[in-house]
Amino acid sequence: MEPLDNTDSLKPKTKAELESANAKLAKKMVWVAAGSLLFAFALVPLYDVLCSITGLNGKTNNEALTLTKAKVDTSRNITVQFTSAVMPGLGWNFYPKQASITLHPGKIETVLFEAKNITGQVVVGQAIPSVTPGIASVYLKKVECFCFVNQSLKPGETKVMPLRFFIDPALPKDVSEMTLSYSFFEATKK
Amino acid sequence: MSTTTVAHDEVHHDHPSGIMRWLTTTNHKDIGTMYLTFSLVMFLVGGAMVLGIRAELFQPGLQLMNPDFYNQLIGVHALIMIFAALMPAATGFANWMIPLQIGAPDMALPRLNNWGFWLLPPSAILLTLPFTLALFGIGDGAIATGWTFYPPLSVQGGIGVDFAIFAVHLLGVSSVMGSINIIVTLFNMRAPGMTLMKMPMFAWGWLITAFLLVATIPVLAGAVTMLLTDRHFGTHFFDAAGGGDPIMFQHLFWFFGHPEVYILLLPVWGFIPQILQTFSRKPMYGYKAQVYSLWAIGALAVVVWAHHFFTAGMPVPALLYFMYSTMAISLPLAVLFFCWIKTMWKGSMTFETPMLFAVGWIILFGIGGLTGLVLADVAADAQYHNSYFVVAHFHYTLFAGGIMGIMAGVYYWLPKMTGNMYDETLGKWHFWLTAISFNLTFIPQFFVGLAGMPRRIPDYALQFAEFNMISSIAAFALGLSQLLFVYVIIKCVKGGKKATDKVWEGAEGLEWTLPSPPPYHSFTEQPVIK
Ligand code: HEM
Ligand SMILES: [Cu+2]
Numbered sequence: 001m002e003p004l005d006n007t008d009s010l011k012p013k014t015k016a017e018l019e020s021a022n023a024k025l026a027k028k029m030v031w032v033a034a035g036s037l038l039f040a041f042a043l044v045p046l047y048d049v050l051c052s053i054t055g056l057n058g059k060t061n062n063e064a065l066t067l068t069k070a071k072v073d074t075s076r077n078i079t080v081q082f083t084s085a086v087m088p089g090l091g092w093n094f095y096p097k098q099a100s101i102t103l104h105p106g107k108i109e110t111v112l113f114e115a116k117n118i119t120g121q122v123v124v125g126q127a128i129p130s131v132t133p134g135i136a137s138v139y140l141k142k143v144e145c146f147c148f149v150n151q152s153l154k155p156g157e158t159k160v161m162p163l164r165f166f167i168d169p170a171l172p173k174d175v176s177e178m179t180l181s182y183s184f185f186e187a188t189k190k
Numbered sequence: 191m192s193t194t195t196v197a198h199d200e201v202h203h204d205h206p207s208g209i210m211r212w213l214t215t216t217n218h219k220d221i222g223t224m225y226l227t228f229s230l231v232m233f234l235v236g237g238a239m240v241l242g243i244r245a246e247l248f249q250p251g252l253q254l255m256n257p258d259f260y261n262q263l264i265g266v267h268a269l270i271m272i273f274a275a276l277m278p279a280a281t282g283f284a285n286w287m288i289p290l291q292i293g294a295p296d297m298a299l300p301r302l303n304n305w306g307f308w309l310l311p312p313s314a315i316l317l318t319l320p321f322t323l324a325l326f327g328i329g330d331g332a333i334a335t336g337w338t339f340y341p342p343l344s345v346q347g348g349i350g351v352d353f354a355i356f357a358v359h360l361l362g363v364s365s366v367m368g369s370i371n372i373i374v375t376l377f378n379m380r381a382p383g384m385t386l387m388k389m390p391m392f393a394w395g396w397l398i399t400a401f402l403l404v405a406t407i408p409v410l411a412g413a414v415t416m417l418l419t420d421r422h423f424g425t426h427f428f429d430a431a432g433g434g435d436p437i438m439f440q441h442l443f444w445f446f447g448h449p450e451v452y453i454l455l456l457p458v459w460g461f462i463p464q465i466l467q468t469f470s471r472k473p474m475y476g477y478k479a480q481v482y483s484l485w486a487i488g489a490l491a492v493v494v495w496a497h498h499f500f501t502a503g504m505p506v507p508a509l510l511y512f513m514y515s516t517m518a519i520s521l522p523l524a525v526l527f528f529c530w531i532k533t534m535w536k537g538s539m540t541f542e543t544p545m546l547f548a549v550g551w552i553i554l555f556g557i558g559g560l561t562g563l564v565l566a567d568v569a570a571d572a573q574y575h576n577s578y579f580v581v582a583h584f585h586y587t588l589f590a591g592g593i594m595g596i597m598a599g600v601y602y603w604l605p606k607m608t609g610n611m612y613d614e615t616l617g618k619w620h621f622w623l624t625a626i627s628f629n630l631t632f633i634p635q636f637f638v639g640l641a642g643m644p645r646r647i648p649d650y651a652l653q654f655a656e657f658n659m660i661s662s663i664a665a666f667a668l669g670l671s672q673l674l675f676v677y678v679i680i681k682c683v684k685g686g687k688k689a690t691d692k693v694w695e696g697a698e699g700l701e702w703t704l705p706s707p708p709p710y711h712s713f714t715e716q717p718v719i720k
Contacts, residue, residue: 025377026298029370036407036409037409037412039409041416043441044438047438056504056505057437134505183430
C-alpha cells in the first residue's frame with residue numbers, strides 16, 4: 001500500500017490546508033481567551049455600577065448629597081442600628097454614641113460616633129460604611145459624614161464625629177429596620 | 191515529516207531518544223503518558239499532605255503543627271489535587287485517546303501540546319517551593335488561604351501567596367493551550383464520516399470542558415492578577431479601606447470556580463458511559479440525551495456561581511435565583527444518571543476492575559450530587575456553609591466522582607496503552623480497599639459537619655473526637671491503598687499477559703481497532719466512518 005504522510009490521509013484536505021485551518025481556529029480560540037480576560041477586568045466597573053444601583057454590597061453614597069426637600073413620611077417609623085469595628089493595625093477605640101435611633105423617612109437626623117487614638121503617634125483612619133440589608137443601602141442618604149474624608153487623630157486625642165442622614169421615603173415597604181456599620185481602617189501614609 | 195515515500199516505521203529513527211525524547215516530543219501518546227505520570231506523582235504528593243492534616247485531626251487539640259502550617263497544607267493540597275492531579279489526568283487521557291477515538295493521526299497542534307505539558311512541572315514547583323524556602327528561613331511558608339485565595343487574607347499573606355499566584359498563571363496558560371488544542375483537534379481532525387453527533391462521548395465531554403476552560407480560566411487569571419497588584423502595586427480592587435470590595439473577589443473567583451468543578455468532571459462523564467457499555471455488552475443508552483445534557487450542564491455552570499457564598503450577604507431575589515438555578519443543574523444530571531443506569535439495564539454485565547470503579551462511581555458520585563442539592567438550599571446552607579458537610583460533599587464529587595472515575599479510565603485503557611493486561615485480582619483489591627476506606631473517611635465528615643464542625647480549623651470540640659478518629663484512620667487506609675494502585679500500574683507497564691487489540695469483549699470504538707499498544711503513529715490511514 002502507498003505509505004501516506006500523517007495528514008495527507010485527511011482527505012479531501014491537503015496537509016497545508018489542514019494546518020492553516022488548524023492555525024485559524026486556534027487563533028480564534030486565543031481571541032476568546034483574551035476576551036474572557038478582558039471580561040474579568042470589565043467586571044470590576046460593572047460590579048461597582050451594579051452595586052450602586054442595587055445596593056448589592058451594602059455601600060452607601062460616599063459624597064455629600066445636596067439637600068432636596070424630601071417629604072417627611074410620618075406614617076412610617078424606621079429603626080437604624082449602629083455598629084462599629086476597628087480593623088487590625090489601627091490603634092483606635094471607636095464606637096457609636098447611640099445604639100440605634102428610630103426616625104420617619106425623609107427626616108434629617110444627626111447621630112454621633114466617638115473615636116480615640118490610643119497610640120503615641122498621629123494616626124490617620126478611614127471609615128468604610130456598610131448597610132444591611134443591602135437593598136436599604138441605596139435609600140440611606142448621607143448629608144454629612146466623617147466617612148467622606150480621612151480622619152486624623154493626634155496621640156491620645158478624642159474626637160466626636162457627626163453623621164447627618166435621612167432615609168429616602170421611597171424605601172421599600174417591607175424594610176423597617178436596618179443596620180449601619182462602620183469599619184475604621186488604618187490610612188496613614190507609609 | 192520530511193518525506194512521504196518512506197514507510198513510517200523507518201521514520202521513527204528521526205526521533206531523539208532518552209530524556210530528549212520526552213522534552214521535545216510532539217507525539218500525542220508520549221505527551222499523554224507524561225500528563226498521566228505527572229498526575230499520578232502529584233496525586234501522591236497531594237495525598238501525603240492531606241495525611242498530615244488527618245494526623246493532626248486524629249485527636250482534638252494541637253499536636254503536630256501550628257495552625258498556620260495546617261492552613262498551608264490545606265491550601266496546597268487542594269490546589270495540587272485540582273490543578274496538578276485531576277486536570278492533568280483528564281488532559282492525559284485526552285491526548286492519548288482523542289486522536290485514537292476520532293481516527294486522527296495526532297493532535298492538531300503538537301508543538302503547543304508539548305509546551306502545555308512542560309508548564310506543569312514548574313508550576314508544581316512554584317506551589318511547593320515556599321515550604322522548602324521556609325525551612326531555610328525565607329518567607330513564612332506556602333499559601334495559607336485555602337485554594338480559594340479569599341482576600342483580605344490573601345492580600346495580607348506572605349510570599350507563598352505570590353508563588354501560588356504565579357503557579358496559577360502558568361497552570362492557566364497550560365490548560366488554555368491544552369483546551370485550544372483539543373477544540374481544534376475535534377473540529378478539524380475527525381475521520382471522514384464522523385459527524386459531531388457520531389463523536390464518542392469522551393470527545394463530547396472534553397469539547398465542553400475545553401470551551402469552559404477557555405472561557406473561565408482567564409477570569410481566574412484576571413482575579414489573581416488583581417490580587418497581585420493589590421499586594422504589591424497599591425491598587426485597591428479588593429481592599430475595603432481603599433474603596434475596593436473583598437466580596438467582588440468571591441464573584442470573580444467562583445465565576446471560574448463553579449465551572450471548574452464541571453471542568454473536572456465532564457471528561458469523566460464522557461468515558462464512564464463508554465465503560466458501562468463495554469461491560470454491559472450493549473450500546474450506550476440515550477446518546478443524544480447525554481450530549482444535550484452535557485451541553486445544558488456546561489451552560490448552567492457559568493450562571494450559578496454565587497451558591498458558594500450565599501452567606502456573604504445578598505438580596506433575597508439574588509439568593510432565590512442562585513438557589514433555583516443551582517438546583518436546576520440536577521435535572522440534566524438526573525438525565526445522565528438515568529442513561530447510565532439504563533445502559534446497564536438487562537445487559538450481560540461482568541465486573542472487571544474498570545466496571546467495578548464505574549458502577550461504584552455512579553453510586554458515590556450520586557451521593558455527592560444529592561448532598562450538593564442540600565447545600566443549594568439557601569436556608570440549609572446558612573447552617574452548613576464552611577462546615578465539614580461541605581468538605582464531605584465535595585470529596586464525594588471530586589474524589590469519588592473525579593479521581594475514582596479517572597481510576598476507572600486507567601484500568602479501562604491501561605491494556606490499550608501498555609499492551610499488557612494489569613493484574614485483575616490486585617485491581618479488584620484496589621477497588622474495594624479504595625471504596626470502603628473512602629466511605630469510612632468521608633461519611634463521618636457528613637455527621638460532624640451536620641453537627642457544626644467548621645472546616646479549615648486544626649482543632650475541634652470534644653464531641654467530634656470519635657468521628658474524626660475514624661475518619662483519620664480510614665484516610666490513612668485510603669492513602670496506603672493507593673500505593674497498591676501505583677504497584678498495579680508499574681507491574682502492568684513492565685509486563686503481563688499480552689492484551690489483544692480489542693482488549694474487552696464488548697469494547698466499541700476506533701481505539702480498539704488498533705494494536706495494543708498502538709503504533710507510534712496511530713492512523714497512518716484514516717478510517718472512514720459509515
Ligand atoms: C447537583 C449537583 C451539585 C450541587 C447542587 C452542588 C451545590 C454546591 C453548593 C451549594 C456548594 C457550596 C456549599 C457551601 O460552601 O456552603 C458546593 C460546594 C462545592 N461543590 Fe458542589 N454541588 C453539586 C455538584 C458538585 C460537583 C459535580 C462537584 C465537583 C466535581 C462539586 C464540587 C464542589 C466543591 C469543590 C465545593 C466546595 C468549594 C469550596 O468551598 O472550597 N459539586 N456545592
Ligand atoms: Cu458550585
